[in-house]
Amino acid sequence: MSSEEWQIVWFTAWVSALSTVVILPFGLALAWALARRDWPGKSIVETFVSLPLVMPPVATGLILLQMFGRHGPIGGFLHDKLDLDIIFTWRAVLLALGVMSFPLLVRSARVAFEEVNPRLEQIARTLGASQWRVFFTITVPLAARGIIAGMILAFARALGEFGATIMIAGNIPGKTSTLSLAIFSEVQLGQDDRAFRLLGVSVALAFAAVWGSEWLLRRNRESK
Amino acid sequence: MSLLLKNISLPLASFTLEADVEIRNRVTAIFGPSGAGKTSLLDLVAGLRRAPSAFIQLNDRVLTDTARGFCVPTHHRGIGYVPQDLALFPHLSVRQNLLYGWKSGGAIDPLFAFDRVTDILEIQPLIARGVRELSGGEKQRVALARALLASPRLLLLDEPLASLDAPLKAKIIPYLARIRDEFQIPMLCVTHDRVEALTLADEIVVLVNGKVLQTGAVLDVFNRPANADVAKLVGMETLHPGTVTSVTEGLVAVRVANQTLTAVAPAQATREVFVCIRGEDVTLQRDSESPSSVRNRLAARVVALRPEGALVRVELDAGFRLVAAITRPACEDLNLQPGLAVTACIKAPAIHLIARE
Numbered sequence: 001m002s003s004e005e006w007q008i009v010w011f012t013a014w015v016s017a018l019s020t021v022v023i024l025p026f027g028l029a030l031a032w033a034l035a036r037r038d039w040p041g042k043s044i045v046e047t048f049v050s051l052p053l054v055m056p057p058v059a060t061g062l063i064l065l066q067m068f069g070r071h072g073p074i075g076g077f078l079h080d081k082l083d084l085d086i087i088f089t090w091r092a093v094l095l096a097l098g099v100m101s102f103p104l105l106v107r108s109a110r111v112a113f114e115e116v117n118p119r120l121e122q123i124a125r126t127l128g129a130s131q132w133r134v135f136f137t138i139t140v141p142l143a144a145r146g147i148i149a150g151m152i153l154a155f156a157r158a159l160g161e162f163g164a165t166i167m168i169a170g171n172i173p174g175k176t177s178t179l180s181l182a183i184f185s186e187v188q189l190g191q192d193d194r195a196f197r198l199l200g201v202s203v204a205l206a207f208a209a210v211w212g213s214e215w216l217l218r219r220n221r222e223s224k
Numbered sequence: 225m226s227l228l229l230k231n232i233s234l235p236l237a238s239f240t241l242e243a244d245v246e247i248r249n250r251v252t253a254i255f256g257p258s259g260a261g262k263t264s265l266l267d268l269v270a271g272l273r274r275a276p277s278a279f280i281q282l283n284d285r286v287l288t289d290t291a292r293g294f295c296v297p298t299h300h301r302g303i304g305y306v307p308q309d310l311a312l313f314p315h316l317s318v319r320q321n322l323l324y325g326w327k328s329g330g331a332i333d334p335l336f337a338f339d340r341v342t343d344i345l346e347i348q349p350l351i352a353r354g355v356r357e358l359s360g361g362e363k364q365r366v367a368l369a370r371a372l373l374a375s376p377r378l379l380l381l382d383e384p385l386a387s388l389d390a391p392l393k394a395k396i397i398p399y400l401a402r403i404r405d406e407f408q409i410p411m412l413c414v415t416h417d418r419v420e421a422l423t424l425a426d427e428i429v430v431l432v433n434g435k436v437l438q439t440g441a442v443l444d445v446f447n448r449p450a451n452a453d454v455a456k457l458v459g460m461e462t463l464h465p466g467t468v469t470s471v472t473e474g475l476v477a478v479r480v481a482n483q484t485l486t487a488v489a490p491a492q493a494t495r496e497v498f499v500c501i502r503g504e505d506v507t508l509q510r511d512s513e514s515p516s517s518v519r520n521r522l523a524a525r526v527v528a529l530r531p532e533g534a535l536v537r538v539e540l541d542a543g544f545r546l547v548a549a550i551t552r553p554a555c556e557d558l559n560l561q562p563g564l565a566v567t568a569c570i571k572a573p574a575i576h577l578i579a580r581e
Contacts, residue, residue, distance in 0.1 A: 117311070119307055119309060119311045120311050120313060122267075122270075122272045122298070122305075122307075122311075123305060123307060123311040124313070124324065125271075125272070125297075125298040125299050126270050126272070126298055126299070126301070126303060126304060126305040126325075126371075126374075127299075127304075127324050127325030127370065127371070127374045128299050128300075128302075128325050128374050129299055129324070129325075130299055131299075137324075138313060141315045142314070142315055
């Protein structure tokens with residue numbers, strides 16, 4: 001593989017992992033709020049978060065483009081006040097991957113939180129633990145399997161993201177080109193051998209992610 | 225200790241839990257049928273549930289006062305809680321479970337030192353194990369120890385014996401008695417089982433459908449139920465402390481007041497017992513001499529007659545207070561009147577003995 005190809009693989013894996021890490025705290029907080037609390041507007045937020053799952057990714061990309069473009073409400077603010085551009089940079093890739101994989105993490109974590117017996121959390125409170133301590137020592141460990149599964153799903157979704165990414169990040173070689181975008185453009189250019197090499201790497205990455213999660217879950221189960 | 229529950233009002237599925245009681249004794253049983261709101265009451269005390277109206281004060285510390293919008297959060301209340309399902313943390317070892325509250329409790333009261341608590345509850349050999357390797361009785365003791373290690377000022381126990389079979393119950397009761405005596409800690413114990421209430425508690429709060437029907441010393445409530453509902457619940461007209469004086473061939477002689485009764489020996493023999501006799505098991509006769517198979521024949525005097533439907537409850541003084549439930553015609557045939565001397569007969573198997581710890 002050429003250094004250019006390695007760059008694509010490295011960039012894709014790295015930005016997918018980063019997006020999973022970045023959405024983790026928000027995803028867990030939202031999943032917990034959905035599982036354990038009742039609040040006004042809950043069902044609206046719930047629906048809103050799941051939208052990227054059911055909408056065409058390109059449509060989601062277009063919405064992001066409108067919001068984060070230099071003339072968009074968020075993009076304009078970031079450009080004027082912080083001199084920060086999003087669209088057609090690696091940050092746009094991160095944004096697209098994060099938004100597209102967020103619902104998978106939230107759904108998985110929410111189910112996992114709901115399955116934790118609330119009595120365990122309550123009794124932990126009577127033992128003098130603050131809500132934060134209960135969350136990190138009781139809720140999260142008991143929901144760990146679902147959370148890990150959700151992270152793997154989110155990471156896998158990020159690895160394969162295409163539609164939203166191409167809308168807001170383009171396919172700039174060496175800058176925003178990811179595995180999916182590169183495979184597509186190599187095939188377009190008739191460079192099948194390069195496309196197949198990247199395909200092989202995709203399979204290897206996906207295999208490693210799923211196998212790694214199975215291993216984590218197995219270890220988690222055995223330690224209980 | 226004093227636990228004040230005032231103006232409690234908590235709407236539940238089919239009724240509103242209401243309470244206005246002051247609990248002063250060391251061990252108090254919240255007694256009532258299942259679904260009476262007993263667990264909800266414990267949850268309120270622990271701060272796990274909010275009521276629209278409640279004032280809760282433990283000793284001189286106000287825990288909840290809805291009138292002022294004041295509520296101490298659960299983790300600052302210092303109230304230990306052992307729920308019915310025990311809620312041991314399945315992902316932690318026994319040791320980690322035990323230390324969970326000990327770390328955050330912080331107050332290193334020597335009374336609740338780790339070695340002392342684990343010694344008293346005899347769980348030293350279990351500490352290295354996983355929670356899933358424990359038997360029912362062991363889990364119970366670990367849950368009790370975990371609550372104690374957080375140095376609580378009050379211990380809430382929800383049906384501590386309900387999930388255990390009879391032999392295990394007999395094993396756990398002494399531990400509960402030990403906790404009561406060794407840690408000098410007040411306990412509020414929810415139960416629907418009158419044997420549990422009798423064995424453990426000094427005071428009893430009878431709760432039915434969210435209403436407190438009666439409060440008082442256990443013996444008072446059992447002997448003098450305030451109304452028919454309580455009477456039905458306690459189901460025992462006569463209840464007295466007694467002392468076993470001898471055991472022969474499966475029968476025991478029990479001293480109650482100045483009388484000695486013969487009863488069938490209970491499964492676990494203890495010296496101090498409660499003697500329980502149902503009114504329906506007491507028959508009355510005018511003469512004292514006619515021979516019969518009945519072992520216990522007590523000279524008694526009629527104190528009062530209380531008609532109740534087809535039955536008459538006859539209150540007797542047999543050296544202790546004894547109640548007989550007989551039919552109206554029987555009462556007329558015997559021409560019973562207050563002051564009349566009669567013989568009360570009770571078959572030995574009808575005398576129920578409950579261990580008194």
